[in-house]
Amino acid sequence: MSETKRQKQKILTRKHLIEIAIKQFGENGIIATRTADIARAAGVSHGTIFSHFSTQDELVITVIEEFGTRIIQRLHELVDTNSSLFEVLQGHINGLIEFEPFYTKLIIERRLLPESVCNTYIMIQSTISFHISIAAEKEMEQGTIRKMPIHLIYNTWIGLIHYYITNSDLFSPNGSVLKQYSNELLQHCMNLLKK
Template sequence: MNKRQLQKQKTRLHLLKIAKSEFVKKGFLNTTTSEIADAAGIAHGTLFLHFKNKDALIVEILDKELEEINQAIQQMIAEAVDLEQLLLQYLNLLQKEEELFAVLARELPFYNEELRRKILFRDSIIRSHFHRAIELGIKEKKYRDVDVTSAVMFLFGTINYYLSLKSIFIKEGSVIEKFKPSIIKTLKDLLFPV
């Protein structure tokens, strides 16, 4: 790889980093391509040499992030069997990139079909991990018998709700951190051991 190609790759990574931080700060929809270019210290037009359009930017950022979380969850599943532990680790994982996931929770309904499908697909994989974990616990008589699907939706619905309203409820600090105990407590209340 020559000097030119190296520089281009470097600029590309720099752009991704800057774009992510801008999106986290103001959301994807409220960040203009000019702002990203300015923040990255490049010309506006240059952005479009690296990425086909604005959508391609968020797609790449999210693809990386969601793949990472999926990998981590899969590994957890392989290692841990305790549901509470799994939930706790998942919440910790979300918390690490909480700002970004909050943007996602808020803006998802406004994205185009393709992007939405991509995100919801990853999301559904993670949901299915929890589904299986609960189901297994019930089969092994570790927990009492409840409607697994609605329990999982209840769980993810709440997390999504807290995230989407993050900017309204609390401006500073982590919502996940704040509501973690009550989310875990309620799941335990719901599934308490027999």
């Protein structure tokens, strides 16, 4: 019985550490945030971090996977319910809004992170692209959007998002750039795709 309580506590502690890491990475940057900073913010000993994650890279990978899982799950549900491309893109941007500080640091610092971390990021982006492509291909077949290479649809969309996020100090210095511009970005992307 006590083993079950201990296992539940360990799972809760791990989830708590991931949530705190997402927040700390978003506030201070992935590279600048130390495991000691996360432990302090989480109210645990520094050793607790390493009882859940053998290295800092493993922690970063786990955080990126958590971020990816949450967004991909939403997109998967939208694709499964035959949602429109607009709704899938809207689901994507809404998921990014939830993680905007973390995602901003991730895309700015990605090239400086270890290869294993970058590979996790690339796998998540590929899965997001796949879900967007399903909705786009359906609408191309229906004739509601122009036929074009799928990679251009995704790259145009993600390029818009990344441009606004990396220049958020210019577009929205005091708040969420994605909240402020999400409707505009969605409409612009759809206008580019319409026949």
